[in-house]
Amino acid sequence: xxxxxxxxxxxxxxxxxxxxxxxxxxxxxxxxxxxxxxxxxxxxxxxxxxxxxxxxxxxxxxxxxxxxxxxxxxxxxxxxxxxxxxxxxxxxxxxxxxxxxxxxxxxxxxxxxxxxxxxxxxxxxxxxxxxxxxxxxxxxxxxxxxxxxxxxxxxxxxxxxxxxxxxxxxxxxxxxxxxxxxxxxxxxxxxxxxxxxxxxxxxxxxxxxxxxxxxxxxxxxxxxxxxxxxxxxxxxxxxxxxxxxxxxxxxxxxxxxxxxxxxxxxxxxxxxxxxxxxxxxxxxxxxxxxxxxxxxxxxxxxxxxxxxxxxxxxxxxxxxxxxxxxxxxxxxxxxxxxxxxxxxxxxxxxxxxxxxxxxxxxxxxxxxxxxxxxxxxxxxxxxxxxxxxxxxxxxxxxxxxxxxxxxxxxxxxxxxxxxxxxxxxxxxxxxxxxxxxxxxxxxxxxxxxxxxx
Amino acid sequence: xxxxxxxxxxxxxxxxxxxxxxxxxxxxxxxxxxxxxxxxxxxxxxxxxxxxxxxxxxxxxxxxxxxxxxxxxxxxxxxxxxxxxxxxxxxxxxxxxxxxxxxxxxxxxxxxxxxxxxxxxxxxxxxxxxxxxxxxxxxxxxxxxxxxxxxxxxxxxxxxxxxxxxxxxxxxxxxxxxxxxxxxxxxxxxxxxxxxxxxxxxxxxxxxxxxxxxxxxxxxxxxxxxxxxxxxxxxxxxxxxxxxxxxxxxxxxxxxxxxxxxxxxxxxxxxxxxxxxxxxxxxxxxxxxxxxxxxxxxxxxxxxxxxxxxxxxxxxxxxxxxxxxxxxxxxxxxxxxxxxxxxxxxxxxxxxxxxxxxxxxxxxxxxxxxxxxxxxxxxxxxxxxxxxxxxxxxxxxxxxxxxxxxxxxxxxxxxxxxxxxxxxxxxxxxxxxxxxxxxxxxxxxxxxxxxxxxxxx
Numbered sequence: 001x002x003x004x005x006x007x008x009x010x011x012x013x014x015x016x017x018x019x020x021x022x023x024x025x026x027x028x029x030x031x032x033x034x035x036x037x038x039x040x041x042x043x044x045x046x047x048x049x050x051x052x053x054x055x056x057x058x059x060x061x062x063x064x065x066x067x068x069x070x071x072x073x074x075x076x077x078x079x080x081x082x083x084x085x086x087x088x089x090x091x092x093x094x095x096x097x098x099x100x101x102x103x104x105x106x107x108x109x110x111x112x113x114x115x116x117x118x119x120x121x122x123x124x125x126x127x128x129x130x131x132x133x134x135x136x137x138x139x140x141x142x143x144x145x146x147x148x149x150x151x152x153x154x155x156x157x158x159x160x161x162x163x164x165x166x167x168x169x170x171x172x173x174x175x176x177x178x179x180x181x182x183x184x185x186x187x188x189x190x191x192x193x194x195x196x197x198x199x200x201x202x203x204x205x206x207x208x209x210x211x212x213x214x215x216x217x218x219x220x221x222x223x224x225x226x227x228x229x230x231x232x233x234x235x236x237x238x239x240x241x242x243x244x245x246x247x248x249x250x251x252x253x254x255x256x257x258x259x260x261x262x263x264x265x266x267x268x269x270x271x272x273x274x275x276x277x278x279x280x281x282x283x284x285x286x287x288x289x290x291x292x293x294x295x296x297x298x299x300x301x302x303x304x305x306x307x308x309x310x311x312x313x314x315x316x317x318x319x320x321x322x323x324x325x326x327x328x329x330x331x332x333x334x335x336x337x338x339x340x341x342x343x344x345x346x347x348x349x350x351x352x353x354x355x356x357x358x359x360x361x362x363x364x365x366x367x368x369x370x371x372x373x374x375x376x377x378x379x380x381x382x383x384x385x386x387x388x389x390x391x392x393x394x395x396x397x398x399x400x401x402x403x404x405x406x407x408x409x410x411x412x413x414x415x416x417x418x419x420x421x422x423x424x425x426x427x428x429x430x431x432x433x434x435x436x437x438x439x440x441x442x443x444x445x446x447x448x449x450x451x452x453x
Numbered sequence: 454x455x456x457x458x459x460x461x462x463x464x465x466x467x468x469x470x471x472x473x474x475x476x477x478x479x480x481x482x483x484x485x486x487x488x489x490x491x492x493x494x495x496x497x498x499x500x501x502x503x504x505x506x507x508x509x510x511x512x513x514x515x516x517x518x519x520x521x522x523x524x525x526x527x528x529x530x531x532x533x534x535x536x537x538x539x540x541x542x543x544x545x546x547x548x549x550x551x552x553x554x555x556x557x558x559x560x561x562x563x564x565x566x567x568x569x570x571x572x573x574x575x576x577x578x579x580x581x582x583x584x585x586x587x588x589x590x591x592x593x594x595x596x597x598x599x600x601x602x603x604x605x606x607x608x609x610x611x612x613x614x615x616x617x618x619x620x621x622x623x624x625x626x627x628x629x630x631x632x633x634x635x636x637x638x639x640x641x642x643x644x645x646x647x648x649x650x651x652x653x654x655x656x657x658x659x660x661x662x663x664x665x666x667x668x669x670x671x672x673x674x675x676x677x678x679x680x681x682x683x684x685x686x687x688x689x690x691x692x693x694x695x696x697x698x699x700x701x702x703x704x705x706x707x708x709x710x711x712x713x714x715x716x717x718x719x720x721x722x723x724x725x726x727x728x729x730x731x732x733x734x735x736x737x738x739x740x741x742x743x744x745x746x747x748x749x750x751x752x753x754x755x756x757x758x759x760x761x762x763x764x765x766x767x768x769x770x771x772x773x774x775x776x777x778x779x780x781x782x783x784x785x786x787x788x789x790x791x792x793x794x795x796x797x798x799x800x801x802x803x804x805x806x807x808x809x810x811x812x813x814x815x816x817x818x819x820x821x822x823x824x825x826x827x828x829x830x831x832x833x834x835x836x837x838x839x840x841x842x843x844x845x846x847x848x849x850x851x852x853x854x855x856x857x858x859x860x861x862x863x864x865x866x867x868x869x870x871x872x873x874x875x876x877x878x879x880x881x882x883x884x885x886x887x888x889x890x891x892x893x894x895x896x897x898x899x900x901x902x903x904x905x906x907x908x909x910x
Contacts, residue, residue, distance in 0.1 A: 006541065029497050029521040031534040032541030039498025061557050061594035062467060063474025067502035069848070084829075089467035092596045095561060106466035113464075125496055125558040126595065129527065157496035157527045157558060374516050375545060378668030393505050397514040401665050443666035 004379040006033055012371060014355075017364040023355045025370040029160075034373045036321070036394050037348045039156035041124055042068075043164020046411055047244050048120050048152065048171065050195050051223040052076035055116035057086045059103050059134065060124025064156075065089070072411045073197040076222050086110055090126060099132045107141045107149065117225035118148040120171055128155030148225070150174050161323065162243060162349050169248035172219065172228055176252065179226060181233025187282050188214045190234045190258075192249055193241035194265070196221025197411060200418035204265055207275060207419065211291050213282070219245060232256040236281055238263045238274070243324035243349065265418035266330035266426075268299065268337055298420035306338070309427040314339030316387040316434055321369075321377060321395055322409060325350030325358060331390060331409070332361050338427055343384040346372050374398050382444075387434045403442025405433035469828035471772055471848065472798025474594035476554045477503045478602030480517050481630065483552030483588075485654020486610065487675035490548040492518040494535050494566060495556030496527075510866040511633075511660045511874045514672065518542045518551075522558060531559050532569045539573055543585050546670045549678060550586040552606060560593035586678065588613045598799045600774050603630050604694075607653055608703040614678070615685035617711060623649045623683065624737055625690040625713065627704050628879070629720060629776050630865060633661035635879045642880065645743040646734050651680040651687060653703065661874045685711035689737050691730070694776035695719045695807035696799070719811065720776050723784025723884050724753060726811075730880070749881040756885060757788055760892040765789035767895060770835045772796040772845040773864045775804045775824070777878070781844055781863065782820065783811035784884060790891070792820040793838045800825040828852060842894060859894040863887070 005013060011024040029035035041060075045068050048056065058065040069085030076082065088106045090099050103121070111119060119141075123134055134151040142149035150171040154164050189208065194201045201221040208215055216234040217227035237249045237260035249260035261281060263274035272295045279291040318335045320328050325347040332342045345358055346369035358368055367380050378398050381389060389399035392410030399406040407429045409417065417426045439445050480491040480503055493500045500519035507515045518541075520526075520534040535553070542548050555566055566589045577584045590609035592602045607627060628639060636657035643650035658674025684690075690713050692704030697717070708715040716737075721730035727750075731742050742750070767790045771781050775797045782792045795808050804824045812819055821834060832852040835843070843853045843860045847868040853860035867873025877883040896910050 004545070006545065028523050029519075030537075030541065031520045032492070032518045032538030032545070033521075034500070034516045034518050035497055035521065036501065037497050038501040039496050042498050042502070057466070061474055062470050062472060062598075063477065063499070063502065063594050065467070066470045066473050067506050069469060070851075085469050087467045087470065088465075089470070090557075090595045092593070095557075095593075095595050102465060109464055110466055110468075125527075125556070126561055129558065129561045156498045157522050158524050160497070374514060374668065375670060382667070393508055394501065397508055397512060398668060400512070401514055401662075401668055403664055442664050 004375040006030055009033065012369065013376070014359070014368045016359060016362055016366045016368065021356065021359045023352070023359075023368060023370060025350055025352060025355060027371070029371055034375070035348075035371055036373060037160055037371060040158050040160065040164040040167065041122060041154040041156045043161035043244075044122060044152045044154035044168040044171075045164070046072070046195070047165055047168035047220060049082055050074035050076070050220045051120070051225065051228070052082045053079040053117045053224050054081065055086060055110055055114055055119040056082060056122070057088065057107060057110060057119060058122045058124065059088045059099065059127050059132070060090055060122070061126060062087055062089045064122075064124045072195065073414045074195045074221055074411070075199050076196075077202075081114055081116055095126065095130055098130060099127065100137050103132065103134070103137050104141060107137070108145070111141065111145045111147065116147065118150065118175065120150050120152050122152045122154050124154070125156040128158065148175055148178070160349055165244040166247050169245060169251065172248055173251045175225065175228040176232045177256070179229025181230050184216055184230070184233040185214045186235055187212060187284065187287065188216050188234045189236045189238050189278065190217045190219055190231045191215055191221075192219045192237050192239045192245040192260075194218070194221045194418070195411065198414050198416040200265065200416050200422065203416060203419040203421060207294060208278070210294050211275065211279060212287050213278060219248065232258060234258060236261065236278070238278065240264055241324055242326045264326070264330045266327065266422065267334035268302065268420065268423050269333050270330045271419055271423070272299070302420050302424055305424055306427055309431045310337075310339050312431060312435055313427075316340045317343045317384060319344035319381055319384065319386045319389045321346045321372060321389070321391045323348045323392070325354030327409065328358060329361065332358070334423065334426060337423070338430065342366060343386060344369070344380045346370060378402060388430055403439055403444040405430075405436070405439070407433060464829075467827045469848070470798055471796065471826055471828055471831060472598035473506070474599060475592040475597050475602030475605070476556050476594060477506065478599030478604075478630070479552065479554035479590050479592045479606035481507065481599070481656065482603045482606035482610070482654045483554070484515065484659050485656040485675050486550055486552065486681065487677045488549030488671055489675060490516065490518055490542050490546050490551050490671060492520070492538065492542060492551050492553045493556055494520045494531060494553055494564065495522060495558045497521040499556050506866065509868050513660050513662060513874070514668070515660070516546075527558060527562055530562065531564050535564070535566070535569050536573045536576070539570075539587065540577070548585045548671060550588060552610075553587060553589045554592045554602065554606065555590070556592070557594045560591065566591070586614065598774075600630065600776070600799055604697070604700070604702055608701065608706055610653065610681055611684050611703045612706055614681045615707065615711065616682050618683070618686050620688065621649070621683060621686045623651050623680075623687040625684050625687045625704070625707065626650050626652045627690065627692040627702070628652065629694045630774060631720070631879060632874055632876050633657045634875045634877045635883065638877060638880055638882055642734070642746065645745060646738040646740055648734065648738050651684055652676060653681060653684070685713060687713050689713060690715045691718060691733055692716065693718050693720045695779045695810065696775040696801040696803045698803045698807070700801070719783065719807075720780035721879050722777075722780030722887075723787055724750070724757070724881070725787055726780055726783050727880050727884060746881060749885070753881045753885050753888070756888055760888060761789055763892045763895050766791060767841040768793045768839060769842040769844055770794040770796070770831070770838065770840040772826075772831055772849055775799040775801055775807070777864050779804070779807045779811055780878070782808055784887065785844070786812045786816040788888065788891075790842065791816060791818070793840060794821045794823065794831070794834055796823040796826045796831045796834070798826060842891065859898050861887075861890050861894050
């Protein structure tokens with residue numbers, strides 16, 4: 001049988017220990033390889049989507065809007081305008097004569113109908129080709145309606161998801177500096193790169209509040225336009241999921257001098273270290289004391305509950321394939337805490353530095369892969385005989401078809417996996433899939449059992 | 454309220470679409486062909502989004518290849534990427550057929566896909582492994598819906614593959630977009646009539662397959678390539694879908710090109726539309742309805758009688774693809790449910806007429822028919838109609854929740870329930886399942902709304 005790996009892709013796959021580490025990445029996907037990647041539009045859409053009181057208008061054909069309608073678990077504590085799917089639904093005539101007029105009318109009618117605090121207008125492939133002047137239409141409607149109307153340059157073909165993150169950050173940056181920052185505490189932060197899936201940002205906010213740190217803007221989970229406008233008043237930016245919002249943190253640092261630290265809320269070690277990093281930043285012994293107490297309390301409550309899962313899962317093997325590599329770091333550590341071994345780790349859009357870090361924290365023999373596809377992933381899962389695969393909806397059937405457990409760690413998930421409580425939920429998720437009795441009947445295991453009755 | 458809100462003009466934008474894009478339909482159709490890999494000529498995101506959307510319904514692998522165009526290719530043309538992609542899919546997947554659908558990007562930059570494929574074939578001559586069949590279809594997302602894409606792909610398959618030759622006894626069956634369970638049942642029916650059938654496309658196994666030892670690069674099943682090639686020699690074509698009236702479909706092309714008689718039918722949903730379907734099978738096979746199916750029909754009728762009072766005068770909103778909605782409306786009308794709103798995101802131009810045909814003399818009053826509608830409009834109209842039941846796919850859930858009305862899930866996509874690929878809609882058996890689900894939805898609501906706690910209804 002034809003091996004699963006394309007010659008063109010062999011340098012994007014590394015087995016730790018077999019050769020000096022030098023992984024190729026940040027390349028265009030190979031045509032015909034069935035990449036798991038999405039597009040620029042997708043990157044922008046996922047980052048901005050949770051801003052709940054903004055109008056999100058997709059300027060393009062219906063598919064781009066339909067496939068991104070209310071699919072994420074990004075919760076809002078108030079308005080839910082983000083859960084509606086707005087589209088200019090371009091038709092043949094618009095392609096021939098240009099879509100600007102339609103965009104103008106669509107924006108106007110939707111702003112009148114929904115009274116949003118701002119509007120984001122997403123450009124799609126087709127708009128990039130027909131050359132609609134998004135900027136001038138947005139500017140005009142913004143002036144007429146008195147709200148910020150922000151173009152997002154997210155033509156699908158102009159790169160991968162990371163380019164979309166950048167376009168989203170640029171759009172959000174337009175809002176910053178336009179709000180009143182008076183009264184913001186000196187012990188304040190913005191939360192960047194958290195999308196409030198299953199209410200996760202609320203968990204983090206609660207921790208920060210217990211520490212005595214206030215949050216100015218959620219960027220973007222449970223996000224609000226007015227908060228974004230005054231986000232430059234915060235003392236510190238906490239950047240999670242560095243791929244998606246690091247650009248924004250850098251822009252803010254340059255323009256407003258807001259420092260940032262990288263954090264991760266997944267897993268016990270990373271969660272605790274992130275809170276300590278915040279405490280250290282503020283150099284306030286009281287905050288540090290409260291943080292220490294918080295971490296002690298949470299870990300004391302969590303540890304006994306994790307024991308049962310750890311006992312059952314110890315020695316099992318895990319595979320990870322996620323969008324951005326940053327999340328994978330935490331996952332490697334979280335699995336280790338459960339006594340499990342990560343044997344495959346990869347991402348759609350990791351950078352050289354990301355992969356180097358993955359290489360440094362994983363065990364010998366671990367497969368590290370960039371921009372993989374179903375054929376490769378399924379062959380790795382089989383080769384490594386894994387017990388659980390962590391990924392998103394597109395990875396799920398690969399695992400299930402082969403009779404391998406699965407945990408959804410992508411934007412569609414409805415489980416809170418952040419914070420100390422998230423570690424417990426994660427352990428339970430992993431346990432629920434790995435320990436299910438159904439695996440003993442699937443062909444992969446049944447075949448083994450037949451040979452060793 | 455802002456005065457502009459009161460304007461009685463139609464909205465130009467779409468909110469919560471009740472349709473999907475054309476290439477998605479083409480991918481679904483290509484997935485129903487043996488040894489085929491669907492391939493999108495466009496940017497990477499299209500393939501990935503559609504994969505996710507389809508996987509979430511079928512819970513099956515759905516590999517869609519892409520030519521993964523970047524900025525450079527968008528400027529200079531996507532030909533080289535398309536060729537490289539085709540070659541890679543042949544090598545790695547061992548595809549026997551690649552179904553290439555275009556996207557808005559490649560339609561607009563003006564790539565001549567059939568021309569590029571011709572070049573590719575010439576260049577690949579004599580190469581090993583033998584090149585796969587390549588079928589191309591034009592599916593710009595800015596016109597039509599996923600159903601137009603689905604039918605266009607089915608037509609492209611017969612048009613580019615069917616060959617002349619000796620007539621056969623086979624019957625071509627073009628059922629439209631139905632579930633894998635529906636197709637398995639259709640196969641059973643044809644077999645029971647002793648009719649050699651060619652069902653195109655056939656997703657019964659490719660999108661509802663068994664657990665595997667290995668990841669199948671291309672899932673087993675699908676309409677055999679040899680059968681598609683032979684469709685021009687079949688004895689008749691049965692083509693389902695009343696909205697297809699007058700359109701250049703696969704069935705019509707087989708009729709014009711090869712003289713295969715075409716029976717135009719509605720989707721066989723409910724008693725009457727299924728009776729029409731079985732009548733054609735009786736005619737073409739020369740056999741009476743097999744006893745098993747006669748029995749199923751009898752049981753269905755018996756159930757209609759047993760359950761009629763629960764459903765009579767219940768008001769229903771139905772939405773989805775035009776042909777599915779027409780079939781469901783016919784079924785609802787015959788069981789005494791009053792279809793008050795029939796809506797679709799599609800715009801074939803025949804929807805209103807088709808609904809009138811199936812409700813005409815049986816429904817007490819004609820339903821409101823909305824074509825080219827989105828869920829914002831459907832929900833607004835439904836609110837004023839005070840429905841008792843809502844029938845459609847998962848995307849109407851928000852509306853059902855707001856109206857506190859039971860949603861009976863049918864069709865595609867089912868993203869908020871389990872087993873969408875196994876839902877049966879067609880034939881006497883499908884009608885039986887739909888009927889039971891409708892009655893039970895009414896009973897459940899009754900029970901829920903009552904403080905008495907009746908355990909005996």
